Amino acid sequence: MVNQDTMEEKESQISQFYNDKTVFITGATGFMGKVLVEKLLRSTKVKKIYLLIRQKKGLQTKVRLQELMSAKIFDELKERSADVMSRIEAFSGDITEHNFGLSEEDERRMIEEVNIVFHSAATINFDEDLTKAVNLNVVAVFTLMEICKKMKNLQALVHVSTAYCNPQLKNISEEINPENGDPVGIIDLCQRMDPSILNRSEMTAKIIGNKPNTYTFTKALGESALVSEGGCLPIAIVRPSIVVAAWKEPLPGWLENLNGPTGAIAGAGKGLLRTVYCKREKIADLVPVDIPINLAIAVAWKTASQPSNAIPVYNCTSGSINPISWGQLETLTLASIRKYPMERVLRYPGGSYNEYAWVHRICQIALHSAPAYLMDTVACVMGKKQVMMRLVEKMHKAQKAVEYFATNEWKWSNDNMIKLNLELTEVDKKTFNFDLSTLNWPDFIDDYVKGTRQYVFKEDLATLDEARRHSNKMFWIEKCVQILLFIIFGKLLVSMFS
Secondary structure (H helix, E strand, C coil), X not given: CCCHHHHHHHHCHHHHHHCCCEEEEECCCCHHHHHHHHHHHHHCCCCEEEEEECCECCECHHHHHHHHHCCHHHHHHHHHCCCHHHHEEEXXXXXXXXXXXXXXXXXXXXXXXXXXXXXXXXXXXXXXXHHHHHHHHHHHHHHHHXXXXXXXXXXEEEEECCCCCCCCCCEECXXXXXXXXXXXXXXXXXXXXXXXXXXXXXXXXXXXXXXXXXXXXXXXXXXXXXXXXXXXXXXXXXXXXXXXXXXXXXXXXXXXXXXXXXXXXHHHHCXXXXXXXXXXXXXXXXXXXXHHHHHHHHHHHHHHHXXXXXXXXXEECCCCCCCCEHHHHHHHHHHHHXXXXXXXXXXXXXXXXXXXXXXXXXXXXXXXXXXXXXXXXXXXXXXXXXXXXXXXXXXXXXXXXXXXXXXXXXXXXXXXXXHHHHHCCHHHHHHCCCCHHHCCHHHHHHHHXXXXXXXXXXXXXXHHHHHHHHHHHHHXXXXXXHHHHHHHHHHHHHHHHC
């Protein structure tokens, strides 16, 4: 009997393309990078995957590679394939260094062996210092192209950008904006001027112009760098919007950080977050992480098999295909949080989205800062560590960073992504799925909430019954407090007017 996996591999153009190929990935230790590595190992027979990993906090590159591979998403893969680690190798380096800090031997191997490059390394801190953001998101692109131009067998370079690189436009096409700015000029400015001057908020605001932050500004410049210096390199760009938990793979709901909406889910789930500033009717353009990863893998195949003179851009967004509004997201998330409560919630999950900034600020003070101050005061009296105010301040800073994206709306064209999906075989559409039209938002939000519980807070689903009991107890405590406050307030009013 013919093995089913073997039959599907023969019918998969993408899997066949990756057979015996060598891949180089930057940003592999990040959220999207891990999913990319796992997917390539599981669904293709790549010969080798080279990862650029920098030393961090005294940890050697090999140790960081072991940490990466210890992530839960690799467990099944390691059980199924004993040789999985032999297909991965880490190069010690840093995208901020000249030539990525590669050793001569590592560079030689890259030049001789690499066929496909995925560049996903970047700073995703919206409020990063301008000079640092330029170094990570622009200079690194130039460095990568210099290395790629030396590669003898390069077939595709896929650059992961962002759908928000041109937020000053309301309708965003699958093209590189010629008015992004001069990346070489900005780099020269950052190298010549005192960083302490450039990184002042007033100076940074003047330089980035109509962009809301240094992240969107430098990601746009990174795209322009590809145009100005890409030459004859086989380049393609993938632009995901707000990347969230996994839809189907590697594990439903898998994630590992508190970025974007995940921070709101975590805060609301623990009863800490009670107010969010957004426009309910605006579209929340979310994409599960497996969608841009599958798209990037398919884009590399397309770029290598059907070369283009221009740099193709693929907007990876959900708004025009399967839209969900911020108001719908609020309703679904709150229902899921109450269905799958977190352990030891501080308050019963509640609150709401506010459409007026001044109302939101008042709610932050009344519902976040005041209770946190009270809890820290009690902790101080009891001789315990005071952490709540610091936690709330950090949460407010994170909220401020994403407010721009939650109060505005964009329309992206997805023609290239749709056309590419139509070119795939049925096997490839299944194996490397990036069609969002069949995503069921209520089911996905359930998985997203459970994923936040499992993978961020490390809370076993076996504790759900206990968590529900605690959550219900907090519900009645909150109601009793509200009734008590209402009675006290009523008596005060009576005494004032009697």
